[in-house]
Amino acid sequence: MEHLKIVASAQQLPEHQVTNQELSHIMDTNDDWIFSRTGIHQRHIVTTENTSDLATSVAKQLLDKSGMTADSLDFIIVSTMSPDSLSPSTAAIVQGAIGATSAFAFDLSAACSGFVYGLSVATSLLSTRYRRGLVIGSEVLSKLVDWQDRTTAVLFGDGAAGVLVETTTENIGLLGEQLRTYGNKGDNLLAGQFANKNPFAGEISPVDPYFHQNGREVYNFATREVPEVLQAALEEAEVSADDVDYYLLHQANARIVTSIAKRFGQPTDKFPTNMAQNGNTSAASIGLLLNELVVSGKVHAGQTIAFVGFGGGLTVGAQIWKI
Ligand code: ACO
Structure with a gap:
């Protein structure tokens, strides 16, 4: 068993919300169809932010909440299928933005399993010589949505959330x-x-x-x-x-x-x-x-x-x- 602690959690959702009703004005759909099949009523959609903006906000909140400094981080993993770019990685952009000068950073691509796969990689890293890191799932899926296609456009939303993890002597993990x-x-x-x-x-x-x-x-x-x-x-x-x-x-x-x-x-x-x-x-x-x-x-x-x-x-x- 790895002795590993989830020290803090944080999230960033774009302010703009789009209801099913609003979608029904731009495509042939309705709240009844969407809600009865998916349980979705609304989603947050970015107006100006990209994936790294959401992830950077989460990273800053994680440091604030846990009282840690950026330079105490050993690694930053951003799980995403909608990165800002293939290079630099979204995680590298976050690392630069928060000044985590001792941290290595990389993106992990495992779609909707990304948060769990990210935590798994973090657990492995923390069983070696690393002591503290961030695992953030961040997505601007609205970039990947064909807004003419009602079969997918109604399903997805934008947002980011993550955790600060570190090694511990407590019997948890x-x-x-x-x-x-x-x-x-x-x-x-x-x-x-x-x-x-x-x-x-x-x-x-x-x-x-x-x-x-x-x-x-x-x-x-x-x-x-x-x-x-x-x-x-x-x-x-x-x-x-x-x-x-x-x-x-x-x-x-x-x-x-x-x-x-x-x-x-x-x-x-x-x-x-x-x-x-x-x-x-x-x-x-x-x-x-x-x-x-x-x-x-x-x-x-x-x-x-x-x-x-x-x-x-x-x-x-x-x-x-x-x-
Ligand atoms: N509004 C109204 N009607 C619609 C819409 C819509 N938004 N979308 C499709 N329809 C119509 C279809 O055209 C079809 O009409 P037809 O019978 O006249 O051809 C009818 O509704 C039924 O369509 P289906 O696709 O068969 O609907 P289904 O009941 O399968 O529901 C859904 C579709 C909600 C996508 C469901 O299959 C589902 O939830 N699948 C799982 C998706 C999922 O879990 N993805 C997770 C991974 S995502 C990731 O990894 C990033």
């Missing part, structure tokens, strides 16, 4: 985890494709940078694979489903969350949701949920918490923490 990738199913969720237009390229197949997903397939994948991965994480942690205080699942779809709660025979209030306000924020969603629950006092030290991400790749990650 990551109890068990399972990370899985199903690359043979990757075509079911595409975004950010580039066409190679080099002068030597043959026929260029048409690609566009926008989201394309086989929603049904992703839905079936999530309800089939996520329970299996979560069960394996619980077994590794030697924790029963009843012993988990809260299950913080990626917020893609309220029906997926309800179905998983049912599979484990758990009350739905142990599976909190916030997609109604935020939509699907990919790598940011679990951190947003965590921060909300910490601020409200529902999640606190001494509890057992599960983090479960799933999405593009396709990827799944489940972790059981004693916090």
Whole structure:
């Protein structure tokens, strides 16, 4: 067991909110369809900020809340599928902006599993010679949305959230985890494709940078694979489903969350949701949920918490923490 402490959590949501009603003015959709299928009522959409702006705000808040200085950080991981650019990485931009001169920084691409994969990498780093770091999920998915496509445009939102983690002598930390990738199913969720237009390229197949997903397939994948991965994480942690205080699942779809709660025979209030306000924020969603629950006092030290991400790749990650 790694002795690792989540010292602080923080979030940054863009101020501008877009309701389902507003979307119905720009595409053929309605609140009833969106809410009944997804549980989403509204989402936050940036007006001026990019992914690194949201992540930098989270990083500054994490330092403020934990009373740490930027130069005490050893690393910064930003999990994102919507970086400002491929180079510099969003994490490097954050590192420069906050002056974390001793920290190395890199982006991690695991779509909606990004927060869980990021925490896993942080745990490994903290078992070596590093002592403190940030894991931030930050997304401006509105850059990747085709605003003419009602099948995807209604699903996603922008936002960022993260945690400051460090080594501790307390008997807490990551109890068990399972990370899985199903690359043979990757075509079911595409975004950010580039066409190679080099002068030597043959026929260029048409690609566009926008989201394309086989929603049904992703839905079936999530309800089939996520329970299996979560069960394996619980077994590794030697924790029963009843012993988990809260299950913080990626917020893609309220029906997926309800179905998983049912599979484990758990009350739905142990599976909190916030997609109604935020939509699907990919790598940011679990951190947003965590921060909300910490601020409200529902999640606190001494509890057992599960983090479960799933999405593009396709990827799944489940972790059981004693916090
Ligand atoms: N408004 C109104 N009608 C719509 C909309 C809309 N926004 N979008 C689609 N429709 C229509 C379709 O055109 C279709 O009409 P038709 O029957 O006349 O052809 C009908 O509604 C049903 O469409 P489906 O796609 O079959 O709807 P479904 O019930 O599967 O719901 C949804 C779609 C909500 C996307 C669901 O499949 C889902 O939630 N999938 C999981 C997505 C997910 O979890 N993604 C997570 C990963 S995201 C990541 O990793 C970044």
